[in-house]
Structure formats: C-alpha cells, structure tokens
Ligand SMILES: Cc1cc2nc3c(=O)[nH]c(=O)nc-3n(C[C@H](O)[C@H](O)[C@H](O)COP(=O)(O)OP(=O)(O)OC[C@H]3O[C@@H](n4cnc5c(N)ncnc54)[C@H](O)[C@@H]3O)c2cc1C
Ligand SMILES: *[C@@H]1O[C@H](CO)[C@@H](O)[C@H](O)[C@H]1NC(C)=O
Ligand SMILES: *[C@@H]1O[C@H](CO)[C@@H](O)[C@H](O)[C@H]1NC(C)=O
Ligand SMILES: *[C@@H]1O[C@H](CO)[C@@H](O)[C@H](O)[C@H]1NC(C)=O
Ligand SMILES: *[C@@H]1O[C@H](CO)[C@@H](O)[C@H](O)[C@H]1NC(C)=O
Ligand SMILES: *[C@@H]1O[C@H](CO)[C@@H](O)[C@H](O)[C@H]1NC(C)=O
C-alpha cells in the first residue's frame with residue numbers, strides 16, 4: 024500500500040495558494056494513492072463517473088470489503104447496537120446510521136472520506152459521543168465513523184508534551200498520564216471524549232493556570248477533505264491551526280492531538296450541596312473567586328442550581344494542589360450548612376469519576392443551552408431566580424433533572440487564548456471576566472422534547488434581556504454547550520466568521536465538512552432554524 028506522506032509533502036508547497044485542492048481533483052486517483060483500487064470493488068466501480076447515487080449502501084459494502092467485518096458494523100450486528108448505546112444522549116441513540124466504520128489509522132479515515140465523496144453518502148464522526156446536539160456525532164442512514172480504535176496515548180520523555188488520538192475519554196488520558204505525575208488540559212467528567220471537547224474549546228479544572236484545552240494543542244494531525252493527512256501547527260498551516268482552535272468539526276478530521284503536558288499530582292476538590300438559605304453567600308463567593316482568578320489560578324469552580332423537589336445548589340470546587348485550605352477558597356470554605364460534602368484530596372482521574380454520576384445520566388434525553396454575559400453578581404442572582412421561576416412549569420416531566428450552571432471565563436483563561444497566534448473564539452482579555460451559563464436538562468419522554476427546550480430558551484431570553492438592560496450582554500456562545508438552535512460561530516464575531524469561512528474554502532473548496540458532514544455547528548449557521 025502506498026504511503027500518503029509524499030502526497031502530503033507535495034501539497035504542502037501549494038498550501039499558501041487558494042488551491043489546496045485542485046479543481047480537477049480526482050477521487051478515484053486519490054483512492055488509488057491510499058491503496059484502494061475502485062475497479063476491484065463491485066459496488067463502487069459503477070460510481071467512478073458518479074453516474075449512480077445509490078450511495079450509502081455501496082459505501083458501506085465497499086468499506087466492509089476493504090477493511091473487513093471487524094472494522095465495519097452493520098445494523099444486524101450486536102456490536103452495532105452496543106455502539107449506538109455508547110452515545111450519551113437519548114436523541115443521538117435514536118439515530119440509525121447505515122453502518123459504523125472503525126478506522127485503525129489516519130489513512131483509513133482518509134479512505135472513508137474519499138468514499139463518502141464518491142458515493143455522496145454523508146458521514147459523522149464520534150469521539151466520546153457526548154455532544155448534546157442530535158446528529159452532532161451520529162448520522163441517519165450515513166456512515167458514522169467511530170474513533171474507538173484510534174487509541175494511542177504517549178507522554179514525551181521530558182514530560183513536556185503528550186499525544187493522544189480521538190478514541191479516548193479524558194479518564195483514559197488522565198489515568199495513563201498520572202502514573203508519571205503529569206496531565207493535560209481537558210474535561211472534568213470521566214466519560215467525555217477528547218475530540219469534541221478540544222475542538223470546541225475545553226474548560227478544565229486547570230484552565231486559569233494553563234488556558235482552555237484548545238489553547239494547549241501544539242499540533243493536530245488532520246485528514247482533510249481531499250483525504251490528505253497533514254500536521255497542523257503554528258508553523259505549518261497556521262491559518263488552519265487557528266481555525267481548529269474553536270472551529271469544531273468544520274475543517275477536517277483530527278486523528279491525533281499533540282498537546283502541552285503539565286506536572287500534576289494529587290489535588291483537592293469535589294462537590295458540596297447546599298439549600299436555599301446559602302444561595303446568597305454562594306453567589307458572593309462565586310463572584311469573588313471569578314474576579315480574583317488572577318491572584319491564584321489554581322482554583323476552579325462550577326456553581327449550579329437545580330430543582331430536586333426543593334431548590335438546591337451544588338458547587339464543584341477544585342484546587343490543583345492537595346491543599347484543602349487554599350486562601351483563595353477561604354470564602355467558599357467558610358459557607359457552612361452543606362447538606363453533602365464530597366470534597367477531599369484525590370487524583371484528577373478520581374475527581375472526574377466522582378463527577379460522572381451527577382453529571383451524566385447517559386441514555387436520557389438531553390439538552391444543553393448556553394449564553395455569556397459579563398461576570399456580574401446581580402446577573403448571577405437574576406439568572407438563578409429566573410431559572411427557579413420558570414422551572415415550576417416543567418417539574419411534571421418524567422425523570423427531569425434541570426440545572427443551571429455558572430462558570431467563569433476568567434482573565435487568565437482569556438490571556439492564554441493569545442498564545443501561538445490566538446484562537447477563533449473572538450474573545451479578548453478586555454472582555455473579561457465573563458460569566459458562562461449552561462442550562463442542562465435531562466428527561467425521559469420524547470413528548471417533552473419541545474416544551475423543555477422552550478423552557479431553556481425562555482430562561483436564556485429573559486436572562487440575556489436582563490444582561491442587555493445593564494449593557495453586559497456578550498455575543499460569544501460556548502460551542503460545546505450550545506443548543507441546536509444557537510449559532511456559536513456567529514458568536515465569534517463577523518470578522519472571525521468570515522475568516523473561518525475563507526479558511527474553509529481554501530482547505531475544503533467543495534464544502535465536504537459542511538455538506539457531507541452536516542451535523543453539529545456549521546460555519547453558515549445553527550443546525551436548526553427558528554426556535555424549539
Ligand atoms: C457529562 C458532560 C460533561 C462535560 N464536561 C465538560 C467539561 O468539563 N469541559 C468542557 O469544556 N466541556 C464539557 N462538556 C461538553 C463537551 O465538551 C461536549 O459535549 C463535547 O462535544 C464532547 O466531546 P465528545 O468527543 O465526547 O463528543 P462527540 O459527540 O463525539 O463529538 C462532538 C463533536 O465534535 C466533533 N469531533 C469529535 N472528534 C473529532 C475529531 N477527532 N475530528 C473532528 N471532529 C471531531 C464531532 O463531529 C461532533 O460534532 C461536557 C459534556 C457532558 C455531556
Ligand atoms: C479520474 O481518474 C481515473 C483513473 O485515472 C480516470 O479513469 C477518470 O476518468 C478520472 N475522472 C475524472 C473525472 O477525471
Ligand atoms: C485495478 O484493478 C483492476 C481490476 O482488478 C486491474 O485491471 C488494474 O490494473 C488495477 N489498477 C491498478 C492501478 O492497480
Ligand atoms: C510521582 O510523585 C510521587 C509523589 O511526589 C512520587 O512518590 C512518585 O515517585 C512520582 N512518580 C514518578 C513516576 O515520578
Ligand atoms: C505528524 O507529526 C507526527 C508527530 O510529530 C509524526 O509522527 C507524523 O508522522 C506526522 N505526519 C505527517 C503526515 O507528516
Ligand atoms: C483546614 O482548615 C480546617 C478548618 O480551619 C482545619 O480543621 C483543618 O485541619 C485544616 N486542614 C489542613 C490540612 O490544613
């Protein structure tokens with residue numbers, strides 16, 4: 024089988040021009056470069072001239088012939104069913120692809136993209152499968168590419184860099200690295216995948232120390248729309264490197280992340296639960312910790328309000344050293360009356376497992392909605408109040424878990440967005456600190472889908488209006504928390520959106536990642552139009 028690297032080298036020279044993919048790009052020849060001879064594939068041979076459009080059946084049969092049954096699951100197989108049940112949200116489990124392809128290396132991903140192009144069979148890619156967006160990482164009647172066999176993890180001998188492939192959850196990564204007292208900047212819940220989280224930003228316990236996950240990526244190995252495998256860094260394809268830092272799945276399939284590693288041993292953290300009488304003190308502490316992040320970036324917080332018969336607050340606190348009494352957390356630690364307290368000295372992997380229970384609810388129907396405002400104590404309070412006022416209308420929904428979480432995009436996080444040429448999010452230090460809001464809903468009955476999304480939209484609209492009235496609304500939307508009716512790319516600002524579209528045109532002139540991979544947040548707009 025021919026190696027693709029010479030081709031990549033050939034194309035690298037042309038990368039500065041607008042023709043990353045020539046207008047006469049020949050898919051048949053590109054597949055031959057990958058070692059795939061279409062004449063030998065009965066279902067694809069007639070498609071060479073694209074005369075036929077019976078796409079997905081031909082695509083899946085051909086992938087089966089090329090890669091064998093162990094790398095291709097069809098609907099009748101039990102492995103297909105267990106794959107579908109690995110999605111976090113019930114809505115994504117409702118989607119049945121034509122087949123599930125499990126590549127073992129980047130070249131296989133390249134071949135799958137080329138076959139998708141040839142057959143015009145759409146695809147989706149799944150890393151940890153935790154997108155709350157239906158169709159974000161699974162595709163009805165198309166090819167769903169599962170990264171489960173792309174599972175390399177390595178730490179450099181000097182422990183300054185680590186590499187991992189998208190088949191992993193954060194738990195896998197942290198567990199592998201903590202043997203060497205090292206870690207990387209990633210998710211806070213064990214089962215979340217490395218792929219989606221890193222491409223949309225990635226808020227970590229350590230973000231005020233080191234920045235978002237995307238700002239700690241040194242290079243990406245990417246399979247492009249024309250099936251070429253390239254290494255993308257600040258020095259090679261710098262425009263694409265910028266775009267991948269927040270651009271989601273719009274630019275290519277990342278088959279390896281090479282990231283900065285940092286020293287990390289045992290730390291302190293966990294969750295405390297409080298009742299309503301403590302809410303004002305918690306909001307005060309939340310605001311002050313957010314404002315003070317510059318003083319000590321080792322602390323982290325998520326303040327959530329939820330309805331569970333009565334209003335409760337849950338605060339997730341972390342300190343990156345094994346110190347339960349960090350000065351910066353003194354105000355929080357002084358709030359007495361916790362009805363539950365799970366804080367303690369633990370490893371990072373242990374902390375992500377502890378959060379798995381309350382945060383997961385795998386298999387239930389799920390909705391995420393988000394917005395951003397300037398960090399403001401009164402807006403934190405009004406967001407909480409609006410949530411509890413509106414939630415009474417939905418508490419009859421079966422198996423409902425409704426929560427609103429307040430986080431802070433701190434000044435140190437914003438500062439670190441500037442490293443290595445910056446990212447695509449459109450934020451600057453002068454904007455900060457910012458309050459990031461997430462509404463997370465879980466329920467079990469599909470008949471409640473619309474009204475629960477309507478509830479979230481209403482809380483958002485009211486809270487954003489309150490922020491606007493104070494001149495404290497912000498356009499930015501965190502992609503990893505956005506609902507299908509929200510448009511995070513527009514939230515990056517008109518200039519960044521235009522720049523992203525220009526970069527997409529250069530690397531993917533026919534719009535493969537926009538059209539043949541239709542799921543998730545596209546450059547052109549939200550996945551769903553209007554409101555729920
Ligand atoms: C329980 C839970 C906890 C969470 N905790 C955090 C947290 O601590 N911090 C945080 O910032 N966010 C968090 N999130 C949000 C999370 O970042 C998003 O849900 C994210 O999409 C999950 O990534 P994934 O790989 O698991 O998802 P997937 O559904 O597999 O992928 C999401 C999207 O990314 C794309 N994608 C994935 N891998 C690749 C790749 N290799 N190349 C190209 N595109 C790819 C897919 O096409 C898909 O559109 C959490 C979500 C949940 C449900
Ligand atoms: C692509 O290349 C193949 C093999 O060289 C050739 O037969 C075919 O005509 C080409 N297709 C187009 C559209 O140029
Ligand atoms: C492709 O396969 C056909 C039919 O098996 C064969 O005739 C042809 O020589 C092969 N082409 C290449 C480039 O290997
Ligand atoms: C990790 O740190 C612990 C505690 O400081 C130490 O005992 C252990 O030897 C370290 N392990 C490695 C591989 O450096
Ligand atoms: C990309 O970089 C990695 C790590 O440096 C290397 O192993 C790989 O061969 C490179 N791939 C290409 C296509 O150049
Ligand atoms: C932390 O502070 C509490 C309360 O003041 C005290 O009881 C405890 O011993 C302290 N723990 C450490 C490790 O300093």
Ligand SMILES: *[C@@H]1O[C@H](CO)[C@@H](O)[C@H](O)[C@H]1NC(C)=O
Pocket residue numbers: 421468469470
């Ligand atoms: C879902 O809700 C509808 C409408 O209230 C109800 O008729 C139906 O029985 C519910 N389904 C389940 C599985 O509970």
